[in-house]
Amino acid sequence: MRINPVKQSAAGLVAIGIVAAALCGAGNPSVLxxxxxxxxxxxxxxxxxxxxxxxxxxxxxxxxxxxxxxxxDGVTDDxxxxxxxxxxxxxxxxxxxxxxxxxxxxxxxxxxxQTENAKIVADGTNITALTVTGRNAIVSAYIDGKNxxxxxxxxxxxxxVLENGWYExxxxxxxxxxxxxxxxxxxxxxxxxxIRNVVSVxxxxxxxxxxxxxxxxxxxPAAATAASVISANLIQNITGEEGDAIQVLFFDGKTSTPFSxxxxxxxxxxxxxxxxxxIKIQASDVTVQRNKLNFYLTTSPTNxxxxxxxxxxxxxxVIGNEVNPNLLGPVVxxxxxxxxxxxxxxxxxxxxxxxxxxxxxxxxxxxxxxxxIIQENLISVNGTAVQMSYTTGxxx
Numbered sequence: 558m559r560i561n562p563v564k565q566s567a568a569g570l571v572a573i574g575i576v577a578a579a580l581c582g583a584g585n586p587s588v589l590x591x592x593x594x595x596x597x598x599x600x601x602x603x604x605x606x607x608x609x610x611x612x613x614x615x616x617x618x619x620x621x622x623x624x625x626x627x628x629x630d631g632v633t634d635d636x637x638x639x640x641x642x643x644x645x646x647x648x649x650x651x652x653x654x655x656x657x658x659x660x661x662x663x664x665x666x667x668x669x670x671q672t673e674n675a676k677i678v679a680d681g682t683n684i685t686a687l688t689v690t691g692r693n694a695i696v697s698a699y700i701d702g703k704n705x706x707x708x709x710x711x712x713x714x715x716x717x718v719l720e721n722g723w724y725e726x727x728x729x730x731x732x733x734x735x736x737x738x739x740x741x742x743x744x745x746x747x748x749x750x751x752i753r754n755v756v757s758v759x760x761x762x763x764x765x766x767x768x769x770x771x772x773x774x775x776x777x778p779a780a781a782t783a784a785s786v787i788s789a790n791l792i793q794n795i796t797g798e799e800g801d802a803i804q805v806l807f808f809d810g811k812t813s814t815p816f817s818x819x820x821x822x823x824x825x826x827x828x829x830x831x832x833x834x835x836i837k838i839q840a841s842d843v844t845v846q847r848n849k850l851n852f853y854l855t856t857s858p859t860n861x862x863x864x865x866x867x868x869x870x871x872x873x874x875v876i877g878n879e880v881n882p883n884l885l886g887p888v889v890x891x892x893x894x895x896x897x898x899x900x901x902x903x904x905x906x907x908x909x910x911x912x913x914x915x916x917x918x919x920x921x922x923x924x925x926x927x928x929x930i931i932q933e934n935l936i937s938v939n940g941t942a943v944q945m946s947y948t949t950g951x952x953x
Contacts, residue, residue, distance in 0.1 A: 618642065620650055629653020631678060636661070639677075643670070650675050650698075660684045660706075664691060666714075671697040676723075679706035683729055685738075692716050692743075702727035708735045709752070715743020715783065722750045730758045733769040734797065740776050742807070744783030744820075747773055750790045759798025763860060768798030770832070776806040781820040781842075788822065793829040799860060800832035807840035814895040815871045818842040827851070832858035834866050834885070841871040845878060852883030861885040863922075867892040872902035879909045887918050887940070894925025899949065903929035912938045919944050 620627040620635075620642040627638035631654035639650070640661055651673045658681040663670055668691060676699040679686035685708040686700045693716040700709050702725065709724035717739070724736040736752035739745045752772045759768020772792040775785060792802045803826065807819040819840025826848045828835050835850040850864055864880050867873050873892065880889050889910045894900035903926050912918040920936035921943045923929055928950040936942040 618645065618647065620647055620655075621653070627653075627655060629655050629675065631656055634658050634680075649673055650677070654678055656680050657686065658684070661687050663687060663689045663694060663696070666692040666694075668694045669696075670694070672699045675699065676701055678703055679709075681706060683707045683732060685709075685711050687711070688713070689717060690714050694718070695720075697721045699723040701725055704728040704754075704756075707732055707757075708738060710737050711735075712737075712739040712745060713741060715741050716745070717741070718746045718748075719750060720746065720748045724750065725753045727754070728756045728758075732767055733757050733771070735771045735774055736792075736795075737773045738771070738776075739774070739785075740778075742777040742779050742781045742783075744781065744785050745775065746786045746788075747775070747790065748786060748788045751793075752790060752795075753793040755795050755800070756797040757799070761798070763799060770795050770797040770800040771804055772802040772828075774801075774804045774806070775819070775821060776804075776808075777817070777819065777840075779807070779809045780817040781807060781840075784820045784822070786822050787824075787826065789825045791827050791829075795828075796830065796832040796858070798832070800858070801834040801837045802826075802828040802831050803835070804837045805840045805843060806837075813839070813869050814898045815869050815900060816840050818872075822846070823848065830854050831885070833860055833862045834864065835880075836865045838865075838867045838870050838873060841873065843867075843870060843872075844874045844876065846874070847877045849879045849881075850883070851881050852885070854884065857884040863888045863891040865890045867903075869893065869895050869900070871900050873900075874904040875906075875908065876904065877907045881911055882913045882916075884916075887916070888922045889918060889920050889938070891922045892924075892926060892929070893922075894947075896925060896947075899925045899927040899947070900929075901927050904931075906930060906932045906934065908934045910934065910936045910938065912940075914939050923948050 625638045625642040627635040635655045636657040636659040648669045653675050656678045679702045682705050684706045686706050687710045689712045691714045695718045704726050707729040727734045734755050734757040736755050755770045757768050757770040772795045795802045805819050805821050807817040809817050816839045821843045824846040829851045863886055892903050910920045918938040918940040920938050924946045926948045
């Protein structure tokens with residue numbers, strides 16, 4: 558393992574400028590252009606700006622016109638009208654607040670869907686507001702779960718692009734809750750979205766799904782066949798029993814020593830407030846880079862864990878992230894290999910780690926790894942900068 562000198566300064570509380578104050582202190586307009594507003598907010602703190610994928614809108618029937626007759630008044634149940642409109646090829650949902658009590662499905666390959674000066678209010682308990690099937694969909698939507706729907710968007714097809722969207726207020730007392738869920742091995746791009754206020758209350762039993770709150774979760778039942786990107790999103794208030802802002806999980810159902818290849822880049826996201834982890838990686842071949850992780854809640858979560866948690870995953874690079882003071886667990890960045898099977902291809906470099914002087918912390922922790930690269934990290938903690946166990950090559 559190559560260890561370059563670790564820069565460690567005296568511990569101290571670093572003041573965080575709350576750039577998302579407008580989100581926390583004021584209500585959002587009832588009708589929003591998701592593309593413009595989400596893009597502007599989600600780029601807060603991002604190192605790079607990504608060009609928006611153009612959505613070409615063909616002549617598609619107005620959802621408010623016959624034979625669909627959606628009202629868009631925020632009161633009428635527009636579930637059936639919108640589903641019929643989507644089935645007929647509807648693309649652009651404009652000008653209104655569309656209340657649904659049943660989840661919508663966007664079927665077919667190469668579909669496009671966007672809201673324009675409109676939002677969907679998902680007013681049904683534990684529904685998924687929008688399920689996207691088929692290949693190569695492009696979606697840019699504003700969806701409000703009204704603290705009744707459990708999930709915002711679920712994608713099952715490969716090659717999708719979810720960008721410039723706004724997904725908020727998803728909650729469940731009996732199951733998991735998610736802003737964006739993608740289950741595919743064929744690659745997906747999730748960028749420039751706002752995901753906020755996702756809560757699964759839980760049942761006090763960790764790890765059983767009930768209580769799992771996720772801002773973005775990307776998973777696959779086998780190794781990825783195409784690359785995925787999760788980038789430049791603004792994720793805020795992922796709480797409840799087990800709140801993780803971003804989770805990547807690729808598992809073939811056979812072995813997690815290590816987990817399957819995910820081929821995912823998680824970069825340039827800005828995250829505010831979680832109850833368990835900011836980023837959880839359970840997939841090999843993943844880069845976690847230039848993310849800014851912030852926390853301004855004053856009450857400690859019930860089940861805090863590691864800020865960036867890499868579990869049983871090889872060829873993972875954690876580079877250039879900024880982890881600001883938080884009330885999560887004492888370990889800030891962790892890479893944990895399976896017992897007796899050391900992980901290879903691990904790099905943790907150029908990260909900035911700051912924790913309060915009153916909190917006993919470990920900046921970087923590695924166990925069961927071989928020849929990891931740990932270099933050029935700036936660590937300001939009251940405790941241990943870098944701690945390793947069952948790691949070979951440490952003196953090379």
